[in-house]
Amino acid sequence: MVLQSSFKNCLQLSCIFRTPKAGFRDAANGGIIIQSLSNDVYHNLAVEDWIHDHMNLENRQVLFLWRNSPTVVIGRHQNPWQECNLKLMRQKNIKLARRRSGGGTVYHDLGNINLTFFTTRKKYERIENLKLVVKALKALRPQLNIHVTDRYDILLDRQYKISGTAAKVGRTTAYHHCTLLCNADKFVLSDVLKSPYKGLKSNATPSVPASVKNLFEEDPSLTCEMLLDAIAEEYAMQHQIDHHITLINPTDETVLPGINHKSKELQTWEWIYGKTPKFSVSTCFNMVYKDSVLDVKVDMDVKHGRIETCNIDLPEQWLPPALCSELVKSLSGSKFCPTETTALSSTLLRMCPQDDELHSKWNLLCENMTVLM
């Protein structure tokens, strides 16, 4: 069912949201507060996209509250290999998402809350939003020593980062979102945000590492629900609307037509990895084969997540040169991805002479190559 217009989308949204009569006392400061029923990062990011693309925010601002199951979220122009430990994430089943806003890498889990402030482009003002958050937190716990920095972070005790910010500005609308650490797993956070990959050279936006702390550590009585509620209350007060949080299901096509297409796009390899700015890998590693240790030097250029050029320097004649060049040729154009490389190299091995020693050398080399990815 095609809706007539984006304005109508808004109306439908508000019908479902049961906007109270007194909601828009002051049209210019009208707003709605919505909270996601899902903990899936892709669904939630899709909601942001949907609101950004379809909602008319002239007379209505939106606050979106959401939480995610364990995920690492990188900024629009970042390099995941540079920012996090992809291997560890795969092992622990931690997702990777690339958001559309700029900024650095963050770790989300259910102990972290996310807030997105939607406004028109003209009303885009991050410091005000962060001040609102600080005001809400202080109203809840006056003893908290928190303040907003000029880098749009919120610091606790002038030392520990409890919130990071990013923003997306479009033609007519903009959004500013930030995290807030309530009770996240700091150990997983620090493990997962440490990149093991060496030799990467890239112009991608680097993250600035910071010491973090959970608000829970400051006051164990605090929960995510309390924080969400306090912030919603402050937002409602400042926008002169009722303190009413509407729950939305981010997979419901009747409320958000086209949303599933958006969340699918956010999950594609082309978006998550393929949008990585061009980078190069230049590294060497040792391989132990039987009684000898071999030095291998690898140079690769990766563009759009795919290996553009590849050079492998091996000790002479360790592998037949024809085989080596076959591997290099096959890697060119292939995804910079361990699964792809493993599948590729195993398939190529079928074409090689059936020699056990050759096979084990080939497998050893390919395994070491996949470690780089």
Added chain:
Amino acid sequence: VCAHHVRSCSSIRFVKSKYVCVFDKSAFKFSHQQRLFRTSAVSCGQIVQFKLSDIGEGITEVTVKEWYIKEGDSVSQFDSICEVQSDKASVTITSRYDGIIRKLHYNLDEIAYVGKPLVDIEIDASKGIASKEDVVETPAMSHEEHTHQEIKGHKTLATPAVRRLAMENNIKLSEVVGTGKDNRILKEDILNYLAKQTGAILPPSPKAEIIPPLPKSETVPAAPKDKARKIPVPVSRPVVFSGKDKTEPITGFHKAMVKTMSAALKIPHFGYCDEIDLTQLVQLREEMKPLAQIRGIKLSFMPFFIKAASLGLLQYPILNASLDESCQNVTYKASHNIGVAMDTEQGLIVPNVKNVQACSVFEIASELNRLQALGSAGQLGTNDLTGGTFTLSNIGTIGGTYAKPVILPPEVAIGALGKIQILPRFNGKGEVFKAQIMNVSWSADHRIIDGATMARFSNLWKSYLENPASMLLDLK
């Protein structure tokens, strides 16, 4: 192209044809301005410097992170031009004009300045420039109704490309529902509108159901004089073309598969098919499933198929062999590393269970569980994916009965298993009973394997599965 051409180019006779765009330089005089149609990017417009607009928050400089267009590309108003970043904010810069990109003022990762030129766009001089307030319509060019823009005080928003599509299909923009931002009419809206039309333009023919192909005079509305008219709308639902061919290079794993399969087809394949009565095996598995579950393993039929194959290979080791490249020597492989075709995100990969000849059915099931878990997580290692000597492909889980599998080099045989169907069969007493039937399709390398060997192996494999108890006699 010099400035003095501007005027001549902007005054071109409007040719009402989709295919022809003629620069009639002789026709300089016209009574009113006309829309300019181009099929090629000819430089005859005015170059406008599109400056980077204010981003807010007092930001004066940004970094260019991604270009969505390149020099020479056509852009429409509101198309995305580039992505810039400033202080954790990612900003999408959209075009204010329709035209052709003539120059990009910055390379990737360079700093761009607010208020300074970002790109040079060559616009159609006849169109005029949208004001800073982002007035969303282009000035009314034609008096024809299908580009009518002011309807009841609402401005109908649509890019020139969309307007052209509407005009070519004789659609009034006022009748189209816009689903884009600010009620904008998108290309999809035009296509949806078209799809709903059921030949309303044409007079309904009462004999339409009886006479299938209508004579041409009825299908084509009377307008034969206008030779340049577009394709006539047929009586039935018009075919709306909305797709474009897409060519991609073959890379990575797929490229490797192309090599492997091309080599595989050089092997002279022969096929041998049969049907297996799995009634007894189905029952056996039902009994074994809970026992395996207690040990934490999911038991499918594959472990039985694999073990039975290995028992068969003990009797017919030629099927577990490999032929060297020069076809001079055959190597009989000692280990039965039986591959199981698996459908993953990458495509078809074949991990193998090592040394099946020394494994129990339970151990095989356990190993299969491990491989399947790794396969779905995309974490299979090279060791699991190489060293196979014989392959089974259970295509029946997806569907199908008989197949023609392709041998995976350097192996010499492969079996494809179809789905299990419940079919009526006759027993020894001539009675009809319900049988669980599965089909198997073998392919083998005819250079070293003959039909008789394949048939005997298949019969042995079949006998083990039809009467699972017989496996006990030969289990090591």
